[in-house]
Amino acid sequence: MALSSIDFTKPLPAFEGDRVIQFREALREAMSEEMRKDDRVFLMGEEVAYYNGAYKVSQGMLEEFGPQRIIDSPISENGFAGLAVGAAMYGLRPIIEFMSWSFSLVAADQLLNNVPKMLYMSGGQWGCPVVFRGNNGAGGQLGSTHSWTVEAMYANVPGLKIAIPSCPFDAKGLLKTAIVDDDPVFFLESERMLGDKAHVPAEPYYIPFGKAALRRGTWSGERDSDVTLVSFGRPVNFCVEAADELAKDGVACDVLDMRTVRPLDIDSIIESLKRTNRIVVVDQCWPFASVASEVITQVCERAFDYLDHQPVRVNTDDVPTPYAKNLESEYLPHKGKIVRAVRSVLAGR
Amino acid sequence: MMSTTPAPINPSSSAPAGEGLYAITSSRVHMPGQNGNGTAKREAGKPRPSDALPNATLIKWLRDMILIREFENRCAQAYQQAKIGGFCHLYIGQEALAVGTINSLNHDDPIVTAYRDHGHALARGMSARACMAEMFGKSAGCAKGKGGSMHMFDKPNWNFGGHGIVGAQTPLGAGLAFAAKYELEVMKRSVDGGPAKKKVALAYLGDGALNQGALHEAMNLAGLWGLPVIFVVENNRYSMGTAIERGTTMAHDLKQKAVAYGMEGVHIDGMDIRNIYDEFKPLVDRCRENSRPAFVDLLTYRYQGHSMSDPQKYRAKDEVEMFKSRDSIALLEQHLLTERKCVTEADVDKIVAECKAIAADSADFAESAPIPAAEELFSDVYAEIVPNLSPAATYVHGEKNPLL
Numbered sequence: 001m002a003l004s005s006i007d008f009t010k011p012l013p014a015f016e017g018d019r020v021i022q023f024r025e026a027l028r029e030a031m032s033e034e035m036r037k038d039d040r041v042f043l044m045g046e047e048v049a050y051y052n053g054a055y056k057v058s059q060g061m062l063e064e065f066g067p068q069r070i071i072d073s074p075i076s077e078n079g080f081a082g083l084a085v086g087a088a089m090y091g092l093r094p095i096i097e098f099m100s101w102s103f104s105l106v107a108a109d110q111l112l113n114n115v116p117k118m119l120y121m122s123g124g125q126w127g128c129p130v131v132f133r134g135n136n137g138a139g140g141q142l143g144s145t146h147s148w149t150v151e152a153m154y155a156n157v158p159g160l161k162i163a164i165p166s167c168p169f170d171a172k173g174l175l176k177t178a179i180v181d182d183d184p185v186f187f188l189e190s191e192r193m194l195g196d197k198a199h200v201p202a203e204p205y206y207i208p209f210g211k212a213a214l215r216r217g218t219w220s221g222e223r224d225s226d227v228t229l230v231s232f233g234r235p236v237n238f239c240v241e242a243a244d245e246l247a248k249d250g251v252a253c254d255v256l257d258m259r260t261v262r263p264l265d266i267d268s269i270i271e272s273l274k275r276t277n278r279i280v281v282v283d284q285c286w287p288f289a290s291v292a293s294e295v296i297t298q299v300c301e302r303a304f305d306y307l308d309h310q311p312v313r314v315n316t317d318d319v320p321t322p323y324a325k326n327l328e329s330e331y332l333p334h335k336g337k338i339v340r341a342v343r344s345v346l347a348g349r
Numbered sequence: 350m351m352s353t354t355p356a357p358i359n360p361s362s363s364a365p366a367g368e369g370l371y372a373i374t375s376s377r378v379h380m381p382g383q384n385g386n387g388t389a390k391r392e393a394g395k396p397r398p399s400d401a402l403p404n405a406t407l408i409k410w411l412r413d414m415i416l417i418r419e420f421e422n423r424c425a426q427a428y429q430q431a432k433i434g435g436f437c438h439l440y441i442g443q444e445a446l447a448v449g450t451i452n453s454l455n456h457d458d459p460i461v462t463a464y465r466d467h468g469h470a471l472a473r474g475m476s477a478r479a480c481m482a483e484m485f486g487k488s489a490g491c492a493k494g495k496g497g498s499m500h501m502f503d504k505p506n507w508n509f510g511g512h513g514i515v516g517a518q519t520p521l522g523a524g525l526a527f528a529a530k531y532e533l534e535v536m537k538r539s540v541d542g543g544p545a546k547k548k549v550a551l552a553y554l555g556d557g558a559l560n561q562g563a564l565h566e567a568m569n570l571a572g573l574w575g576l577p578v579i580f581v582v583e584n585n586r587y588s589m590g591t592a593i594e595r596g597t598t599m600a601h602d603l604k605q606k607a608v609a610y611g612m613e614g615v616h617i618d619g620m621d622i623r624n625i626y627d628e629f630k631p632l633v634d635r636c637r638e639n640s641r642p643a644f645v646d647l648l649t650y651r652y653q654g655h656s657m658s659d660p661q662k663y664r665a666k667d668e669v670e671m672f673k674s675r676d677s678i679a680l681l682e683q684h685l686l687t688e689r690k691c692v693t694e695a696d697v698d699k700i701v702a703e704c705k706a707i708a709a710d711s712a713d714f715a716e717s718a719p720i721p722a723a724e725e726l727f728s729d730v731y732a733e734i735v736p737n738l739s740p741a742a743t744y745v746h747g748e749k750n751p752l753l
Binding site for chain 2: 068069114122264
């Protein structure tokens, strides 16, 4: 299976509906559907089988697929990430769960050296179609080492695709695409969102990579928004909260959910910017060399003349992640920071 | 031609048992194959498994080893002429190891190795031309000139590559074995739709990789899950310039490392290719049949430096000479000349001349082959190209790999 086997011109099913399930169930549906279809696909990671998933994402999958396809690994991220590389080169389609992307750092050599470069180093003989997935970003007071947001670091490396869903609908549709993609995909979830509930269609559907979704605002031509908010993953929800609050004051925001950061749908960002002339990028990585910096650079390169105010980024604060509840809440790119940023780009208008 | 007469190792140089680090230094010349430590004792006159092989097979081994040596000599020359860039690690001295282990396998048993990889590539059937052209950075190379000396990949010959980071290939070896086992037990067919077979994967590593975490994680996974992978330590006694006992615990008895991971561990004298076959082939058969991993301390020696830029101040010349006196090519040659009497000196000279010609031809071919087209810089980055993968690069699908 490859992306070419999917008809992406087919419209996606309705986003709204009454089949309300959790984010984790949407992930599970995506994996289970693909595993039923393709016996080369297996799931490996710490606690995915007998424990039913450290965060219950894979609950019940052991029962359906058995211990040879739902495989509990020991705590050996470098070992099983490398095992997945070998298995993928051989012809299987591994899904590797990292309990946290923070733990992917001990597998950095495999993830940065082998996974993205195998196709190039072998002159096109072997790719590395593995999906690595797990929790990314600050959880609930997990402290500095367990709260990594890895997208800025990994997005720097050519050869990888990086998907970051913000809602259950996308979790299913993006993960299914990731599993059939012949390239390695890093799929970043959030422990804080696994219990989020929303409509998820029962039917199989695949969301194309590199196509953003407009969560607030409209491009119907009735009224252009005042500002473009760009984000991905969990902070999309902070942007939506901020946009709803700003709407009370008559400020309209386009909220663009990038869904994937590599590829990055810069075309949609510029389409929105042409209407608003103001942009705020919200990113839960640290600010220095972040995805937000990249978005702003590309905006300046491609749409400088459309800017009526310098672009503004909202990141996590540039410190290690704190433990104390109040400090951790403040550290995140939360609604208050976003509202302030939007007001700053609108000042003097 | 190689005319050195093989001489036995001094038997008094055997490894001490549990005498501590300082005693181990004297084991530098320890050859388990000679003193029976860890290698099954062979009674004089008792037939060896390799004795049952036809002459043609052993002559082929000799030829394969000589080709590697002549090829590597030609590489050294090309490197000195600055035709080959970057790092270049030669296999001279270790030829019996790649040829002996690979000839104990089926062709579709997957292998993966480290950066000293030209020997494995040739032994597995890559053409000298594709191998040399890769080092010359030409599009006719096995990786279209994008990999270089450390990255000899050969899909048709089940060679999953030379890898540059020490030890990083060992989990890949576990993965290859995992996939073969998965085909057999879960899919019940091969990934290509054919019948599934019992396979064995080889993961080669240098003795320097013994202390990398990746190896220990890979060995634990292999032991835990019964993966049919053999970790083959190409123990040439030096990780770059560091003698093994200066960097590795239990250097005098490495097979103890296998015990901790629940797998069979053996020592094999890797200078004598018949001995490799006699010891290694039955191990391969056991691992294949029982779906089990193993760990092999294969003792060998590199005659050249770690890489082309190594002045070799860390070892004594007489140590190098001592190993050269048990040169693997000379050993097999002597066996064929004097025991099997299946070749003459003239036959061997002819093989050497042919291999020299193949090596020279590979360099001529590589020299005259075209450099990669400029757009190849942007190919083979993504298998499935979609818009906006990069702010600056436009990725393309490149030329088909010459090996495919």
